[in-house]
Amino acid sequence: MTENAPRPAAPARRPGGRTARTRAQVHDAVVAQLMEHGYDELTVDAVAARAGVHRTTVYRRWRDVGGLLADVLDAAGDDTWGPRDTGSLEGDLAALNDEVQAALTAEPPITLALIAASFRSDEAAQALKRFWGKRYTLCEEVVDRAVRRGELPAGTDARALLVAATAPMYHQLVFLRAVPDPGLPGQAARTAALAAAAGAFTAAR
Amino acid sequence: MTENAPRPAAPARRPGGRTARTRAQVHDAVVAQLMEHGYDELTVDAVAARAGVHRTTVYRRWRDVGGLLADVLDAAGDDTWGPRDTGSLEGDLAALNDEVQAALTAEPPITLALIAASFRSDEAAQALKRFWGKRYTLCEEVVDRAVRRGELPAGTDARALLVAATAPMYHQLVFLRAVPDPGLPGQAARTAALAAAAGAFTAAR
Numbered sequence A, B: 001m002t003e004n005a006p007r008p009a010a011p012a013r014r015p016g017g018r019t020a021r022t023r024a025q026v027h028d029a030v031v032a033q034l035m036e037h038g039y040d041e042l043t044v045d046a047v048a049a050r051a052g053v054h055r056t057t058v059y060r061r062w063r064d065v066g067g068l069l070a071d072v073l074d075a076a077g078d079d080t081w082g083p084r085d086t087g088s089l090e091g092d093l094a095a096l097n098d099e100v101q102a103a104l105t106a107e108p109p110i111t112l113a114l115i116a117a118s119f120r121s122d123e124a125a126q127a128l129k130r131f132w133g134k135r136y137t138l139c140e141e142v143v144d145r146a147v148r149r150g151e152l153p154a155g156t157d158a159r160a161l162l163v164a165a166t167a168p169m170y171h172q173l174v175f176l177r178a179v180p181d182p183g184l185p186g187q188a189a190r191t192a193a194l195a196a197a198a199g200a201f202t203a204a205r
Helices: A018-037 A044-051 A055-062 A065-076 A089-104 A110-118 A122-148 A158-175 A184-197 B018-037 B044-051 B055-062 B065-076 B089-104 B110-118 B122-148 B158-175 B184-197
Strands: none
Touching (some): A018 A044, A018 A055, A018 A110, A044 A055, A044 A065, A055 A065, A089 A110, A089 A158, A089 A184, A158 A184, A158 B158, A184 B158, B018 B055, B044 B055, B055 B065, B065 B110, B065 B122, B089 B110, B089 B122, B089 B184, B122 B158, B158 B184
16 A cells, blocks of 8 residues: 555555445545535544544545545445336336435435535546446446337437436426425436437437 | 615616616626635625725625625526527527537636535525526427427426426536537437427326
């Protein structure tokens, strides 16, 4: 382990060991500090104190607030999440949108706080982009299944379809600060599925 | 004019007169300060100095940074903007999306800075919501025209259609920090138009 590397990627050298435990404690502290006091009081010192980890360790491993947020987001993408298989494209997209709606309306609003933080830190913004990129890649399975079932033509642009299905959720709940509409996940899923069946994501642009 | 009102709505008492000029100077200063130094250095004192307006005037009329940002956004919605009429639903939506893409990729990135500020100030968030609400209401004309041309059935949910058409623009350019794709405005417009023609915004939810 190179102690003086300018920006260690915070690998868990021994999964489940002390390094991994420290990382989990620090991540929990980042989220708790962000939720309780907001970005303005999210400092390396506050996180170190809260996590019960020596501040030198935190500075060496994560350097600054951007590095801390990015690592929280990168860790969130290192899970075993996968899209549900409901048997139909519209059903799969609706299930996905239900999860998006749940995340964006959860209490405490951790997802919203991380999105807000991404407007303060370029490093968090890049990590959020990586997180969403991973999720969208995993969701391509939803489109592959629909193609295999004959619901969609081969050559459907999976990413464009998935963005069309999910973007209205983020738009309404984050940008337009709309009251959550329990019908929205299904409606946005149906819209994208109808557009896909009509060839919106296959023809030459 | 009630000098001691706790939160004047900053009306231009004499349009084109001194009050309106002061308001315009202050708005320009808010945007310039935000663009050059970011939200953290956006203070009433900095704005007053930059605008050449007495700080007492700014405090009395706008009270704080939230009031300043909200008034800039409210003024942005008080223009004569209207959606273009290209003769087809897909064309109108593509023209709208071209404007969204232009705003989100403009240099200097004023729209992005105001969106970012809306994550710092509840007042700015509410003003941005009002601004977008006005714009979407004006755009309902696009859907009305399509219904009159027989492109869409009466009873089409105009707002849902407009959000479906525009949300992928914001999603790609703001959340996913994607490289601007000149094909995206047309593709998102086409997707929404196809879904609308397939009945996505008319059937019971």
